[in-house]
Amino acid sequence: MRISVAADEITGVAGTLLGELRRRGHDTLAHGALGEGEREDWAWASEAAARDVAEGRATQAIVCCWTGTGASIAANKVPGARAALCTDAATAAGARKWNDANVLALSLRATSEAELEEILDAWFAGEPSTEDVDRANVDHVGEIERRG
Numbered sequence: 001m002r003i004s005v006a007a008d009e010i011t012g013v014a015g016t017l018l019g020e021l022r023r024r025g026h027d028t029l030a031h032g033a034l035g036e037g038e039r040e041d042w043a044w045a046s047e048a049a050a051r052d053v054a055e056g057r058a059t060q061a062i063v064c065c066w067t068g069t070g071a072s073i074a075a076n077k078v079p080g081a082r083a084a085l086c087t088d089a090a091t092a093a094g095a096r097k098w099n100d101a102n103v104l105a106l107s108l109r110a111t112s113e114a115e116l117e118e119i120l121d122a123w124f125a126g127e128p129s130t131e132d133v134d135r136a137n138v139d140h141v142g143e144i145e146r147r148g
Helices: 014-023 042-054 069-076 089-099 113-125 132-147
Strands: 002-007 027-032 060-065 083-085 103-107
Touching (some): 002 014, 002 042, 042 060, 069 083, 089 113
Parallel strands (some): 083 103
């Protein structure tokens, strides 16, 4: 799977994230502080990663900033991106299942190496729900996005 990854600085799990994804067999696209010659600020880097997903260059994205909040907000402004700030494996699993999230947002301050592994395990094992009520909610989010 091709994963687009963005971080605004190389701190916390940002330093190991690309290597961990490659170890798991994923191809990566890097933005912000992880890329070369790109603007490192969280809003620009997260937008770039989310656009990779929305425009089909990547299947999913992972965006990171100090709290993860700004990265998730910026990614969610890109039509077609559904970013979820996940602080643990249960939240990551739920975001994939109930929200069909395609962008994982992480806090560089609060995510430990052990939590990163657990979150990634849950995220990549997760599949979107096929339940009518869950699909209706995800579809409605798309309608909200189109209406603006």
